[in-house]
Amino acid sequence: MIIVICISTAIATALFAWTISITINESIRTFEERYSEAGQARLDALYLTMEPRQLMVLSFSSGAFLGFMGYLIAGTAIAVVLFGFGVFSPLYILNKMKEKRQTLFNEQLIDCLSNMSNSLKSGFTIPQSVDMIGREMDNPIGMEFRIASAEMRLGLPPVDAMQNMTKRMPISDLDLMVTSMGIAEGVGGNLGKIFNNIAGTIRERFRVEGRIQSLSAMGRMQGTVLIGMPFVLVFFMSKFQPQFIDPLVNTTIGQIACGAGLIWLFIGYLSIKKIVDIDV
Numbered sequence: 436m437i438i439v440i441c442i443s444t445a446i447a448t449a450l451f452a453w454t455i456s457i458t459i460n461e462s463i464r465t466f467e468e469r470y471s472e473a474g475q476a477r478l479d480a481l482y483l484t485m486e487p488r489q490l491m492v493l494s495f496s497s498g499a500f501l502g503f504m505g506y507l508i509a510g511t512a513i514a515v516v517l518f519g520f521g522v523f524s525p526l527y528i529l530n531k532m533k534e535k536r537q538t539l540f541n542e543q544l545i546d547c548l549s550n551m552s553n554s555l556k557s558g559f560t561i562p563q564s565v566d567m568i569g570r571e572m573d574n575p576i577g578m579e580f581r582i583a584s585a586e587m588r589l590g591l592p593p594v595d596a597m598q599n600m601t602k603r604m605p606i607s608d609l610d611l612m613v614t615s616m617g618i619a620e621g622v623g624g625n626l627g628k629i630f631n632n633i634a635g636t637i638r639e640r641f642r643v644e645g646r647i648q649s650l651s652a653m654g655r656m657q658g659t660v661l662i663g664m665p666f667v668l669v670f671f672m673s674k675f676q677p678q679f680i681d682p683l684v685n686t687t688i689g690q691i692a693c694g695a696g697l698i699w700l701f702i703g704y705l706s707i708k709k710i711v712d713i714d715v
Contacts, residue, residue: 471487471488471490471491472487473526474487474490474491474525474526474529475487477526477529477530477532477533478490478529479603480533480536480603480604481529481532481533481536482578490525490526490529493525494521494522494523494524494525494526495522497521497522497524497525498517498518498519498520498521498522499518499521500521501517501518501520501521502514502515502517502518502521504517505517505518511687511690513690513693513694513697515694516694516697516698536575537604537605537606539575539576540575540576540579540604540606540609541606541608541609541637542641543572543573543575543576544576544606544608544609544612544634544637545634545637545638545641546572547568547572547576547580548612548630548631548633548634548637549630549631549634550564550567550568550571550572551564551565551568551627551630552626552627552628552630552631552634553627554567555626555627555630556627561593561616561626562584562587562588562593565580565583565584565587565593565596565597566580566584566587568580569581569582569583569584575604579600579603579604580600582599582600582603583596583597583599583600584596586599593616593620594613594616594617594620597612597613597616598613600613601613608633608637611633612630612633615629615630615633654707654710655707657707658703658704658707658708661703661707662700662703662704662707665696665700669683
């Protein structure tokens, strides 16, 4: 009977370990796929030639480095937080670079619409206008219009080439421009005047956004002070009153409290950012 119980226990343990192993492997594979998809989308938007697997290796390397440094300096809890920060920081940086590129594209779109309107009034065709923008304007809008011009030369209709641009640059103002081109192509209309009206609308929206930024500057500054204050306080206390900081660094409860505090600071940063970022 004892032998049967031992064998049954061993089989149950093996099955449990096998199930856990399959679950962990499936979770890791799903994470790799989603991380690779997110990384590939950002790399494609920035025209970077890095492979998603290389980005993943870089992410886990930075996470391991930051986690190791956090473990040496502050303990396990801080190491776990820094590891997670290091893993996702490359994607965050790429996302910020993508947002910066799209913002610059949107700012250039005003001059682009005005130039295209003038060129159409001068007798240029849409492909000629697109080619002119690609040659005369700086990147990123120059690069995108050069790609669209190359697609048109290969036989793609102008509206389809511009729709491909909206897939690469998902900006509402560009989508409005392309939609107006499609409508004008189907039912007719003064496309030059339409472009001028869109440029005026974008210019006015930028003016309103600038006004909102100036009015919400106090809230953003308060958020920065509130988030930075704990780090400044810990720094000065570690210099002048180290006995108050030692329990946070050298005890398990203190390390857990530090990790939880960092998480809540991040949540507070996201909340403040959500409040002060007003979409127009």
